[in-house]
Amino acid sequence: MTEPVTSYRIAVMGGTGPQGKGLGYRFARQGHTVVLGSRSAEKAVPVAEEVTARLAGVEGAGTVSGASNAEACAEADVVVLAVPWDGHDDLVASLPLEGKTVVSCVNPLAFDKRGAHGQVINGGEGSAAESAQALAPEATVVGAFHNVSAVLLWGEEEYLDEDVLVVGDSVDAKGVAIELARSVSGRPGIDAGKLRLARQLEPFTAVLISINRKYKTHAGIRISGVDLGGE
């Protein structure tokens, strides 16, 4: 493990869910300070302890603590939204996000007999990330980590064989998520364009879920043809 160039204080909303816990583990493993948020601190603390136990012996690991979502947010530089779409808007509207970099990993999916598919947001012209930006106009929202397998995040591999795609309208905020991606994939995230392209990244997770069912795997996206330098 190499210490990251910048060490962030990261609050993970939905930090007790599989995606949030897995991302928190990966970020702390790379030296970032992580607060896992949940509805109540009582729910978050034991999960933080579980992650902390897993980091024992990892040189340079950051600390992991638990708090209520709002408390976790208050002290953070970066707020990761790893919450279900159901209830997303109310939660985001309730958080102290002013001035923060917000990374949305939210996947608005629906499931029926035919499998997973994307939910239609704002008549096809919206996404969870754009909703978050509208609800928190004084924050800077980017989308990233949508398509990363929660199972693999919590797994044994040092890095996931996946690329992290990052979308956003702020170059600086995208840069934060591109840097954080190193914790997951061992290399920078890929700048995949403007925030509205979250409309494509979020429901693509339904495609990966279909592939997972068919091939009994944990599929991920890699982008071929991109030179990220220094890999």
Add this chain to the structure above:
Amino acid sequence: MTEPVTSYRIAVMGGTGPQGKGLGYRFARQGHTVVLGSRSAEKAVPVAEEVTARLAGVEGAGTVSGASNAEACAEADVVVLAVPWDGHDDLVASLPLEGKTVVSCVNPLAFDKRGAHGQVINGGEGSAAESAQALAPEATVVGAFHNVSAVLLWGEEEYLDEDVLVVGDSVDAKGVAIELARSVSGRPGIDAGKLRLARQLEPFTAVLISINRKYKTHAGIRISGVDLGGE
């Protein structure tokens, strides 16, 4: 080059465009018989000659000819739709597609100052592939090859470092596209679920176009974690 297990007669609608011409070249290179279709045979024939010239010396290559779209269709087992979204519905409705396997590669994209993005089809609950199926109910439509770079299809590499994602509601028709994918990537396509997931594959091309602009490349999708066997 190894001869394919099944050699298809493939008609490529929009066969004189970069995607259609590139796919036709790759299919013929692998031993399939290809007819490039265009609005008029006069437009298609010189492009077919160009592809044929490029195949000189390729052992086992199939023939490539040119015809009007409707004529090309009539004799084909497999009809590839590689046409622009603009005019797509009128064209599909005009073609003799009854009983055929139809592979839609159509990407309904829009472009503005902020770059490429997906067009909203049917209020977010549709896709070009689903539109084609509705217009040709006696054909079997699958979606595939949406995200494959036209530049690389016409390029020098033996195979593209990309996966071909295939969606559809018929296992048999998906099997055809999964097999045809070998011509492009050197391995089978990936079964990515039901036809409605074309809603995700089609506009994902906007993400790749954004990546191409940012990194000056021809990006493609690879799916990690899937064992396609016998690679």
